[in-house]
Every structure is written in C-alpha cells, then in structure tokens.
Amino acid sequence: MSGDVLRVGLVGAGPWARAVHAPGLASHPAFELAAVWARRQEAAAEVGAPVAADFDALLSTVDAVAFAVPPSVQAELAPLAARAGKHVLLEKPLATTVADARRVADAVDGAGVASIVVFIRRFAPETVAWLDDVRAAGAWSGGSARWLSGALLGGAYSGSPWRQEGGALTDIGPHVLDLLDAALGPITEVLSAHHADPDLWHLTLAHDTGATSTATLSMRLPMRPTVTDISVYGDNGYRELVGRATPPQTSYAALLDDFAKMVHSSQTEHPLNVHRGVRVQELLHAVQTTLR
Numbered sequence: 297m298s299g300d301v302l303r304v305g306l307v308g309a310g311p312w313a314r315a316v317h318a319p320g321l322a323s324h325p326a327f328e329l330a331a332v333w334a335r336r337q338e339a340a341a342e343v344g345a346p347v348a349a350d351f352d353a354l355l356s357t358v359d360a361v362a363f364a365v366p367p368s369v370q371a372e373l374a375p376l377a378a379r380a381g382k383h384v385l386l387e388k389p390l391a392t393t394v395a396d397a398r399r400v401a402d403a404v405d406g407a408g409v410a411s412i413v414v415f416i417r418r419f420a421p422e423t424v425a426w427l428d429d430v431r432a433a434g435a436w437s438g439g440s441a442r443w444l445s446g447a448l449l450g451g452a453y454s455g456s457p458w459r460q461e462g463g464a465l466t467d468i469g470p471h472v473l474d475l476l477d478a479a480l481g482p483i484t485e486v487l488s489a490h491h492a493d494p495d496l497w498h499l500t501l502a503h504d505t506g507a508t509s510t511a512t513l514s515m516r517l518p519m520r521p522t523v524t525d526i527s528v529y530g531d532n533g534y535r536e537l538v539g540r541a542t543p544p545q546t547s548y549a550a551l552l553d554d555f556a557k558m559v560h561s562s563q564t565e566h567p568l569n570v571h572r573g574v575r576v577q578e579l580l581h582a583v584q585t586t587l588r
Contacts, residue, residue, distance in 0.1 A: 308364030
C-alpha cells in the first residue's frame with residue numbers, strides 16, 4: 297500500500313467491469329486502479345488503466361484484486377490471488393460448483409485476506425433500511441420475490457456466454473436467494489423448483505424460522521422496466537422492497553467503504569465475505585438438485 301491508498305488490480309473488462317468496477321475503484325479515495333488484465337488485451341485497453349501483461353504481472357503490482365469475470369474463471373484465479381496475499385473483491389456466483397466455491401474460501405481463509413462478494417443490492421441504502429426494519433420486527437410467516445426482465449434478450453449483458461448458459465438462476469438467483477435468506481432466516485430446504493420456458497423459475501423455500509417463501513425469476517421475458525420486488529408478511533403486517541432506486545455505482549462505493557475498513561483494520565469478517573458466497577452457492581446447488 298502507498299500510504300492509506302490500496303492499489304487494486306481489476307480482472308475482467310466486460311460491461312460490468314467497465315460500468316461499475318473500473319469507475320468505482322478509480323474514483324474512490326481509498327483506492328487506486330493500478331492495473332487491469334483480461335484475456336482479450338484489446339478489451340483491457342479500453343478500461344482506462346495500465347494493462348498488465350498477464351495475471352502474474354497484475355498480482356506483482358497490487359494489494360487487492362477485483363474480479364469481474366465468469367464464475368469458472370474466478371474460481372480458477374481467485375485462490376491464486378489470495379495465496380499471493382491479495383485481498384479480494386469477488387463476484388457472484390462465486391464459482392460453478394460448491395466444491396470450487398469452497399476452494400476459493402479455503403484459499404481466502406488460509407491467507408487471512410479480506411474478502412467481499414459483490415451482492416450489490418445489499419449495499420443500497422433502501423435495502424439496508426428494509427432489512428433492518430424486517431429483522432427488528434420479526435415474526436414473519438412468509439415472503440416472496442420476483443425478478444423478471446428481458447436482459448438476456450438484448451442489451452449490454454446479453455452477449456455474455458456464462459449468463460446465457462446459466463440463465464436467471466445463475467445470474468440473478470444469487471441476489472434473490474441472498475435477500476430471502478437474510479430477511480426470513482437461513483434457508484434450510486428447497487421445497488420445490490420448477491423451470492420452464494422462457495427461462496422461468498419458480499422456487500419454494502423453507503427457512504429455519506418456520507417461514508416459507510417463493511421466488512419467481514426470468515431474464516428472457518420481453519418487459520421493460522424490470523420487475524423486481526421482495527416482500528415479507530406475518531404477525532407484524534407486510535413489508536415490501538420494490539425496484540432498484542440506488543444505481544449500482546452508488547452501492548459499489550458503499551461496498552468499497554466497507555472493504556477499505558476491513559483491510560486497514562486487518563479484519564476478515566463481513567456479512568458478505570467469501571463464506572456468504574459459499575452459502576449462496578450451496579443454495580443454487582440445492583435448487584438444481586430439487587429441480588423437477
């Protein structure tokens with residue numbers, strides 16, 4: 297580190313890296329976007345930071361690494377970064393399998409580095425306030441979530457092979473499962489899972505509090521704007537979080553605030569650290585094994 301400024305290397309140069317990671321790191325006072333590496337160097341050159349010749353070269357010049365790559369690539373490279381002593385900002389899903397996600401976590405734990413998984417909605421002020429209210433009230437019997445969009449039919453992220461292959465469950469499923477789990481208590485069982493065209497998922501979930509919840513997901517429905525809402529209900533009435541009022545760039549800045557505090561205080565604990573990523577990976581696996 298140069299003084300209190302953390303030098304960060306960005307791995308990946310796709311739309312999310314260019315729209316959120318790169319400008320967020322470049323503009324945050326606690327960070328310097330010191331290098332970028334991507335498998336396509338011409339894409340890396342468009343990010344606006346020095347381009348590293350390879351991943352090892354990037355590691356040699358930074359204190360931390362931010363990943364904005366497909367989950368299979370992240371699972372391959374994140375353990376290398378952690379073992380090199382680099383703090384890590386990780387994307388969801390953490391990997392493509394539970395075993396790979398646990399390997400990432402083991403490497404992070406073994407190195408004692410800080411980690412946060414970019415569950416971006418958890419850093420929006422309205423989400424923080426909603427979860428605080430939900431947890432304070434308690435006594436919820438159930439909940440529901442909907443996330444319906446046409447994001448894979450066209451637009452910035454529709455050309456992403458891993459998103460097209462994994463669909464809504466892989467891309468937006470982690471956000472929905474994380475929020476329901478955080479609001480209603482840990483999900484203990486996927487009671488049912490159904491998948492139909494067009495990439496439409498219906499899930500029923502059991503929580504350790506006795507509550508049950510449902511989730512409906514698709515990224516291949518021709519609708520605009522995106523429908524996204526989550527609600528809980530029970531003895532204390534009804535609480536709903538609707539839409540995405542806060543831009544992802546603002547939420548990412550709040551995430552970076554937390555990350556800087558972790559690194560400077562030598563802390564590895566955070567509600568959304570690598571172990572939260574493993575937890576959500578396990579839930580994704582449970583959905584797939586319950587699918588009928």
